[in-house]
Amino acid sequence: MMLARPWLPDALLRPPAVLLLPFADWLNAFSDYLQNDLQLTIFTRAIADVVQFILDVVNNFLLGGRKGLGLPAVPWLTVAALAGLLGYFLGGTRLALLSGGTFTYLALFGQWKLAMQTLALVFVSAPAAVLIGLLLGIAAQRKRWLEVSIAPLLNIAQSLPHFSYLLPVVIFFGVGHHAGAIATIIFATPPMIRMTLLGLKRIQPEIIEAGRTSGCSPRQRLWLVEVPSARQEIMVGINQVIMQCLAMVVIASFIGAPGLGYKLLLLLQSLRIGDAIEIGVSIVLIAIMLDRLTLAWAYRVPEYHGDERFLVRHKYLLGAIALAAVSIAIAALEPYFYFIPRREGLSTGFLWDPIVDWITLNLFDPLQVFRHFVALYILIPVRDLYQWAPFSAVMLLYTGLGWCIGGRTCALLIFSFLGFIALSGWWDRAMITAYMITVAVSVCIVLGLTLGIWASRSPSRAKRALLLCDTFQTFPSFIYLIPVIMLFQVNDLSAIAAVTIYAMIPAVRYTIEGLRNVPVPLQEAVTSAGANRLQRLVQLELPLALPHIMVGINQTVMFSLFMVVIAAFIGTQDLGQEMMRALSFNDLGKGLVLGFCVAFLGLTIDQLVSHWERRRKRELGLAE
Amino acid sequence: MDGKTSGVIRCESLWKIYGPDPGGIFRKHDGAPSDEALKESGHIAAVNNISLEISRGEMLVVMGLSGSGKSTLVRCLSRLVESTAGRVEMDGQDLFALDEKELIELWRHKMGMVFQHFALLPHKTVLENVAFPLQMQGITPDVRRAKALEMIELVGLSGRENYFPRELSGGQQQRVGIARSLAVDPGIWFLDEPFSALDPLIRREMQDEFLRLQEMLKKSIVFITHDFDEALRLADRIAILYHGKVEQIGTPEEIVMNPATDYVARFTSEVPRARVLTVGSFVVAGEGDGVEPVAKDTPIASILRRIVLSPDARIPVVEDNGRHLGVIDRNALLDALFG
Numbered sequence A: 001m002m003l004a005r006p007w008l009p010d011a012l013l014r015p016p017a018v019l020l021l022p023f024a025d026w027l028n029a030f031s032d033y034l035q036n037d038l039q040l041t042i043f044t045r046a047i048a049d050v051v052q053f054i055l056d057v058v059n060n061f062l063l064g065g066r067k068g069l070g071l072p073a074v075p076w077l078t079v080a081a082l083a084g085l086l087g088y089f090l091g092g093t094r095l096a097l098l099s100g101g102t103f104t105y106l107a108l109f110g111q112w113k114l115a116m117q118t119l120a121l122v123f124v125s126a127p128a129a130v131l132i133g134l135l136l137g138i139a140a141q142r143k144r145w146l147e148v149s150i151a152p153l154l155n156i157a158q159s160l161p162h163f164s165y166l167l168p169v170v171i172f173f174g175v176g177h178h179a180g181a182i183a184t185i186i187f188a189t190p191p192m193i194r195m196t197l198l199g200l201k202r203i204q205p206e207i208i209e210a211g212r213t214s215g216c217s218p219r220q221r222l223w224l225v226e227v228p229s230a231r232q233e234i235m236v237g238i239n240q241v242i243m244q245c246l247a248m249v250v251i252a253s254f255i256g257a258p259g260l261g262y263k264l265l266l267l268l269q270s271l272r273i274g275d276a277i278e279i280g281v282s283i284v285l286i287a288i289m290l291d292r293l294t295l296a297w298a299y300r301v302p303e304y305h306g307d308e309r310f311l312v313r314h315k316y317l318l319g320a321i322a323l324a325a326v327s328i329a330i331a332a333l334e335p336y337f338y339f340i341p342r343r344e345g346l347s348t349g350f351l352w353d354p355i356v357d358w359i360t361l362n363l364f365d366p367l368q369v370f371r372h373f374v375a376l377y378i379l380i381p382v383r384d385l386y387q388w389a390p391f392s393a394v395m396l397l398y399t400g401l402g403w404c405i406g407g408r409t410c411a412l413l414i415f416s417f418l419g420f421i422a423l424s425g426w427w428d429r430a431m432i433t434a435y436m437i438t439v440a441v442s443v444c445i446v447l448g449l450t451l452g453i454w455a456s457r458s459p460s461r462a463k464r465a466l467l468l469c470d471t472f473q474t475f476p477s478f479i480y481l482i483p484v485i486m487l488f489q490v491n492d493l494s495a496i497a498a499v500t501i502y503a504m505i506p507a508v509r510y511t512i513e514g515l516r517n518v519p520v521p522l523q524e525a526v527t528s529a530g531a532n533r534l535q536r537l538v539q540l541e542l543p544l545a546l547p548h549i550m551v552g553i554n555q556t557v558m559f560s561l562f563m564v565v566i567a568a569f570i571g572t573q574d575l576g577q578e579m580m581r582a583l584s585f586n587d588l589g590k591g592l593v594l595g596f597c598v599a600f601l602g603l604t605i606d607q608l609v610s611h612w613e614r615r616r617k618r619e620l621g622l623a624e
Numbered sequence B: 001m002d003g004k005t006s007g008v009i010r011c012e013s014l015w016k017i018y019g020p021d022p023g024g025i026f027r028k029h030d031g032a033p034s035d036e037a038l039k040e041s042g043h044i045a046a047v048n049n050i051s052l053e054i055s056r057g058e059m060l061v062v063m064g065l066s067g068s069g070k071s072t073l074v075r076c077l078s079r080l081v082e083s084t085a086g087r088v089e090m091d092g093q094d095l096f097a098l099d100e101k102e103l104i105e106l107w108r109h110k111m112g113m114v115f116q117h118f119a120l121l122p123h124k125t126v127l128e129n130v131a132f133p134l135q136m137q138g139i140t141p142d143v144r145r146a147k148a149l150e151m152i153e154l155v156g157l158s159g160r161e162n163y164f165p166r167e168l169s170g171g172q173q174q175r176v177g178i179a180r181s182l183a184v185d186p187g188i189w190f191l192d193e194p195f196s197a198l199d200p201l202i203r204r205e206m207q208d209e210f211l212r213l214q215e216m217l218k219k220s221i222v223f224i225t226h227d228f229d230e231a232l233r234l235a236d237r238i239a240i241l242y243h244g245k246v247e248q249i250g251t252p253e254e255i256v257m258n259p260a261t262d263y264v265a266r267f268t269s270e271v272p273r274a275r276v277l278t279v280g281s282f283v284v285a286g287e288g289d290g291v292e293p294v295a296k297d298t299p300i301a302s303i304l305r306r307i308v309l310s311p312d313a314r315i316p317v318v319e320d321n322g323r324h325l326g327v328i329d330r331n332a333l334l335d336a337l338f339g
C-alpha cells in the first residue's frame, strides 16, 4: 500500500472528513447533561467544599493563617525534628539524616511556604486515594463482576496522560487548590486498587481457610486475616500512591494548585533556569524522602515489645513529645527557627546562574550545529514519513501485526484503538506524537540496552544502577524539563530529549533485571561449553532476557507518551499542544478525546508487546 | 469431655465435582455420572461417591497419591468447600443444612484444622496466633491468654510465645498450628498433610509428639498423608483414595493382608509385613510354656527376635484385659512373612 500510494484514493490517505465523528461534541453534550440536567455540579461542588476545608486545616497546620482552624503554624524546626525522628524510627541514622535534612534544606533556602503547600496537597490526597483504592480493591476481590469491569478501566487509566485528569476536574470542581487535590486523588487511586487486589489474590488459600476454621465472621476474616496478610503489597501500593500524588501535584499547577510545581511552571515559562533548578532540587529531595520513608515502612517487620518497661516501650512517642516541646520553645525564642521567608533564605542562584550563562555562551554554537543536524537528517525525515503514510496502510499494518502476534481479539482491539484516533479527526496530530515517540523510544532502546548490558556485567554495578533507576523514577516527570530547556531551549528536539531521559529508566532497569536473572546453571553450562563472555551474552543471556526487556520497552513507550504530553509545554505541535489549548479553553470534550488518542496509541503498542512477551515466555518455559 | 466435643463424623455418597457445570452433569446422570461421562464433559470428580464413618476418638488416615482428592475430601467434610452432592453428619447434625452463622459457630467450637504449610498469620506472635480462634469468639484477653499459654505448653513451645512465625523453624511453626487448632478444644480434628513439609527427622519427632497428644486428648481425627510409613505409625484405620474413590478402608493389617483391588495391592506391596501384622492373626489354641505373654495387637516386628531366638518356645497370647487366647502359630507367621 505504501508503494501504491500515488494511486490510492484520497479517502485512504487521510481519514475523510465525512467520516469523522464528533466525539468531542458528544462528550461535551454529555457533560452538559450531567451538569445542568442532573445538577451534578451541586454534588461536586459540595465535595469540593469538603476537600477545600480539609486542605485548609492541613495548610493551617503547616503554614498558619486564618483559614481552617485558625491556629498558628508549626515551626519548621519542629517539623524537621519530628521528620528526623520518624526517619530514625523507620530506617536508622541515614533515613533520619535524609528526612530531617530535607526539611532543613527547604527551610534554610526559603522554600518552606511553597514546599508546605505542595506537601499539604500530598497529605490530603494520598490518604484519600489510599482509602478509596483499598476499599475498591477489596470490593473487586469480593465481586467477580466488579473486577472484570474495573480491569480495562485501570488499564486505560494507567495510560491516560496526567493532563486528561485535569480537565474533567476543572469542569466539575473548578480551579484552584481543591481541584488539584481532587485530580491527584483520581490519578493516584488506580495503583492502589491494583496493589490491593494483587495482595489479596496472593494470599495462600490455606491462610484464608485457617481464618475460616478459626471461626472468623466474614468481617473478621477480611480485617484480621486477609488485609494483614496482604500488608506488603498494600504498603507498596501506598508508596506508589504517594509518589503518584507528588508527580500529579506538581502537574496540577496547570490548574492552579499552588506550591513548588506552580513556581516551577512560572520560572520555566520565563526561562529563569537558575531559580528553576533550585525548585527542582527541592522537589527531588521531597520525592526521595517520601519514597524512602514509605518503603522503609512497607518492609518493616513486626517486632515484639510487650515485656519492655513503659519508658523503653514508648521511647519514640516520648521522644517525639520532648523534641516537639524543645523545638517549639526554641522557635518561640528565635523567630529564625520558626519561619524563614524567601528573601532571608539562602540561595544557590549565584551558583547556577553563571553555569547557565556559561552554557549559553560557550555551548550555544556546538549545540546549535547538533540541533540542526539532528533535525535535518533524523527528525524531519521521520516526521515526513509518518505524515506521508496513508492512514489506511498504517491501520492495516498494525492490525495485521496484532493478528499475527496475539490473534483475533488483539487485532480487533488494535483496530478499534486506531479507528478511534482516525475517526476523532486527530490523526495528523497523533502521527506527530507517534513520530516523536518513535525517535525517543529508539534512542531509549539503543542507549538503555547499552547501559543496561554494561551495568549488568558485575553484580555490584547492577545493584548500584538499579538503585539509581529507582531514585530517578521517583522524580516527578516535570523535573526533566529543566536540564533540557537549559541545553536546547524550546523546540521539538528538546521535547524529544526530555522524553528520552525520562523514558530510558525502565529500559535500563528491565535490561539489567532480565540479564541478571538468567539461571546460574544455564550460565555455567554455556561457559563450560567454552563460550566466552560475548558469546554467552549473545547466545544465552540476551535471548532469555528478551521477554523481560520487552516489558521494559513497553513501559518506556508508556513513559514517553506521558512525557511527550508534558513536553508540549515547551512547544510541540502534537496532541499534547492541543491538549494544553483545550485546558486553557476549558474544552472538556476535546481534552478527553485527545487524552484517549494518546492512551490508545500507548495501548496499541502495549497489546503488541505484551502478547509477544507472553508467547515468548511460554515458548521458553519461563511462564509462571 | 462434654457433649459438644463428642465427635462422630459420617458421610454418605459424598461428591465433589470440579468443572464447568458440576451440578448439571450430576443431575443429568441421575446422581451417578460415570468416569467416562465426566471426562468427556471436562469434569473431574475430586470426591467420587464416598461414604465413611469416623467414630469417636478414632484416627482415620486418608492416603493416596497427589491429586487423588484427599484435601478435597477433608474440605468437604469440614465444609470449607461446598460439596456437589451427598450428606455429612457431625454428631447427628446435618452439616449441609447449616446457614452461615451456624457454620461459623460449628467451626468455633467443634472443629480444629491443621494445614500442610502451617498457615500462620505472619503479623501475629505465637501467642496471638494460638489465641486467634478464641479471639474470634470474643473471649476476654486474660482468659484467652491463659488458655493459649496452656496450649503452647502442651506442644512444647513454652518460652517462645512472643516470637513471630518467621523466627521459628518449620517444626516449631507446625507446633503452633497444632496448638491453634486445639485452642478451642474441638472434638474433631482435621489434619491435611501436617508433617509433609518437614524433613524426615523432624517428621518422626512430630509424629511421636502427635501420638502423645492423641493419647491424652482422644479426638476424632481425619489425618491426611501420602506417606505409608506415617499412616502405619498413626492410623486406627486407613482409607486409600484413588481418583476420588475409596479403594479400600480398614485397619492397616486388613489392607496389607487382604488388598481389595490391584491398585491397593500395588500400593502396599513395598510395606514391610512385620510392621503391620499383629500377633492376634497367628493364634492357635494351646497352653503357653510359662514364658512371658504378649498382647494380641502387638506388631510381630517387635517379637520376631524372641520367635527366632527360641524356636521351640510356645509364646502365650493374651487379650487387652489379660484373658488367655492361645499361643503363637509360628509356622503360619513365618509363612506370612517370607512365604
Ligand SMILES: Nc1ncnc2c1ncn2[C@@H]1O[C@H](COP(=O)(O)OP(=O)(O)OP(=O)(O)O)[C@@H](O)[C@H]1O
Pocket (backbone or CB within 6 Å): B018, B019, B044, B045, B046, B064, B065, B066, B067, B068, B069, B070, B071, B072, B073, B226
Ligand atoms: N479449585 C479447584 N478447581 C478445579 N479442580 C480442582 C480444584 N481443587 C482441586 N481440584 C482437582 O481435584 C483433584 C483432587 O485435588 P486434591 O487437592 O484434593 O488432591 P490431593 O489428594 O490433596 O493432592 P495433594 O497430595 O497434591 O495435596 C485434583 O485433580 C485437582 O486438580
Ligand SMILES: [Mg+2]
Pocket (backbone or CB within 6 Å): B070, B071, B072
Ligand atoms: Mg492436598
